[in-house]
Amino acid sequence: MAEATSSVADPDTSVPEYPMARSEGCPFDPPPGLYDLQRSGPLERVRLWDGTAPWLVTRYADQRALLADPRVSADVTRPGYPSPSAVPEDGNRVGFILMDDPEHARLRRMVTAPFTVKRVAAMRPAVQRIVDGLIEDMLAGPKPADLVEAFALPVPSLVICELLGVPYSDHDFFQSESRTVIKRDATPEDRGAALRRLGEYLHGLVGRKLAAPQDDLLSGLAERVQAEELTRQEAAQIGVLLLIAGHETTANMIALGTLTLLEHPDQLARLRDEDDPALVFRAVEELLRYLNITHNGRRRVALEDIEVAGQVVRAGEGLILPNDIANRDEEAFPDPDRLDLDRDARHHVAFGFGVHQCLGQSLARMELSVVYSTLYRRIPTLRLAEDVQRLPFKHDGSVYGVHELPVTW
Amino acid sequence: MKVTVDQDTCVASGQCVMAAEDVFDQRDEDGIAVVLEPEPSPERAADVRQAAAVCPALAIAVQE
Numbered sequence: 389m390a391e392a393t394s395s396v397a398d399p400d401t402s403v404p405e406y407p408m409a410r411s412e413g414c415p416f417d418p419p420p421g422l423y424d425l426q427r428s429g430p431l432e433r434v435r436l437w438d439g440t441a442p443w444l445v446t447r448y449a450d451q452r453a454l455l456a457d458p459r460v461s462a463d464v465t466r467p468g469y470p471s472p473s474a475v476p477e478d479g480n481r482v483g484f485i486l487m488d489d490p491e492h493a494r495l496r497r498m499v500t501a502p503f504t505v506k507r508v509a510a511m512r513p514a515v516q517r518i519v520d521g522l523i524e525d526m527l528a529g530p531k532p533a534d535l536v537e538a539f540a541l542p543v544p545s546l547v548i549c550e551l552l553g554v555p556y557s558d559h560d561f562f563q564s565e566s567r568t569v570i571k572r573d574a575t576p577e578d579r580g581a582a583l584r585r586l587g588e589y590l591h592g593l594v595g596r597k598l599a600a601p602q603d604d605l606l607s608g609l610a611e612r613v614q615a616e617e618l619t620r621q622e623a624a625q626i627g628v629l630l631l632i633a634g635h636e637t638t639a640n641m642i643a644l645g646t647l648t649l650l651e652h653p654d655q656l657a658r659l660r661d662e663d664d665p666a667l668v669f670r671a672v673e674e675l676l677r678y679l680n681i682t683h684n685g686r687r688r689v690a691l692e693d694i695e696v697a698g699q700v701v702r703a704g705e706g707l708i709l710p711n712d713i714a715n716r717d718e719e720a721f722p723d724p725d726r727l728d729l730d731r732d733a734r735h736h737v738a739f740g741f742g743v744h745q746c747l748g749q750s751l752a753r754m755e756l757s758v759v760y761s762t763l764y765r766r767i768p769t770l771r772l773a774e775d776v777q778r779l780p781f782k783h784d785g786s787v788y789g790v791h792e793l794p795v796t797w
Numbered sequence: 798m799k800v801t802v803d804q805d806t807c808v809a810s811g812q813c814v815m816a817a818e819d820v821f822d823q824r825d826e827d828g829i830a831v832v833l834e835p836e837p838s839p840e841r842a843a844d845v846r847q848a849a850a851v852c853p854a855l856a857i858a859v860q861e
Contacts, residue, residue, distance in 0.1 A: 455853075456853065456854070456855050493808070496808065496809075497809070497827045497828075497829075500809040500827050500828035500829075501825065501826055501827055501828055503809070503811070503828060504809070504811055504814075504823040504825070504828040505811040505814040505815060505818070505823060506814075506822075506823065506825075508811075734815075734816070734847065734851060735850060735851055739810075739853075740853070741853045742853055742854070743806075743808050743853070743854055744808075745808060745810050745853035745854075746810075747809070747810075749810060749811070749812075750810075750811045750815070753815075
């Protein structure tokens with residue numbers, strides 16, 4: 389752990405630490421401490437790893453208002469930004485998610501085209517083939533099987549590789565580097581080194597696309613490098629961002645979503661027995677809301693004084709907005725701790741809110757829709773091969789999930 | 798009901814297309830939203846309001 393470096397540390401020791409631990413036996417619920425803070429007020433101070441004490445914003449309406457507010461910055465290099473860990477020395481900004489407009493919008497718009505609802509819908513048959521094939525392979529192999537390794541990770545990895553134009557044969561390399569990048573307790577040196585290796589890898593790939601363009605996203609970026617709209621370094625950083633975001637998140641929604649449904653057998657039975665696309669649609673949104681796997685909180689810093697529910701956040705103060713607890717706010721979702729596939733949960737903030745809202749959300753929704761409508765119908769006897777209490781949950785990552793999910797059928 | 802999209806603030810999330818695909822579309826080149834039906838019929842009103850409510854960039858203006 390790094391030494392405390394901040395000059396704005398709050399001496400009050402009653403300030404709770406963030407991130408917080410989940411309650412044992414409630415692996416699908418946010419930490420109890422977050423519920424306490426949501427009840428106690430709209431803005432509460434929390435203590436971070438470096439001793440600083442930014443504001444924690446827990447309520448749904450306040451989070452949406454702040455995340456959409458242009459007076460709030462996502463720029464990791466600004467003083468007061470509540471960083472989840474030490475920033476690597478070389479200041480690698482992992483693409484545009486840690487930048488503000490207009491620079492953010494300029495870069496983001498270069499890669500939005502393949503993620504439109506229409507383009508994603510056109511990819512659905514190919515995703516269905518990938519899903520069907522992986523299920524066949526798993527059924528033909530030994531049981532119990534690890535659903536993460538056999539299915540949850542390869543589905544989005546194959547899809548994002550195809551979309552970006554990254555050779556899937558390199559998946560051992562980029563999956564293990566990605567895991568280091570999103571590990572909560574990775575040292576800044578390890579995280580920086582993993583980001584550098586991924587950056588060099590993508591830099592090389594962009595070079596190959598420059599020489600021999602294909603019909604994929606990296607070739608599109610290479611074209612912009614050629615046209616001098618983008619540096620090769622920026623193109624590689626965008627590639628790193630999309631590669632990590634494209635497989636880590638969806639993989640965890642597949643594995644953790646399946647575990648959640650196995651623990652709610654009445655609801656899994658409906659997905660298995662009712663051939664109803666509207667039910668699948670609702671299930672995707674409800675599981676996104678209920679699980680909200682990005683459990684490190686969105687991080688921002690105020691550029692001006694901003695009033696939040698009668699209190700004032702001062703310019704330069706850090707803000708943490710954990711979407712997991714906002715998605716359990718009963719003002720927005722009645723009976724919020726109940727998983728209910730009949731709920732209309734479309735207004736959840738699992739993809740964030742504001743200009744940084746997940747770029748790949750349509751792709752994620754489509755992949756999850758194919759998976760949730762196929763896996764349980766194709767393997768109706770699917771069940772856990774390990775006690776749920778003994779499963780290795782990803783308390784150590786900025787994306788929540790299970791490291792392994794032993795299943796049998 | 799009248800509906801407009803501010804294309805400068807739109808972030809191409811596609812949420813409006815998901816909520817009301819006959820009223821909104823996305824540009825092929827960058828996913829920015831376009832309005833197909835600037836004066837949607839009353840039976841589309843609820844979906845259009847939903848689209849405006851979930852737009853992460855607050856780029857959709859609805860005039861009832």
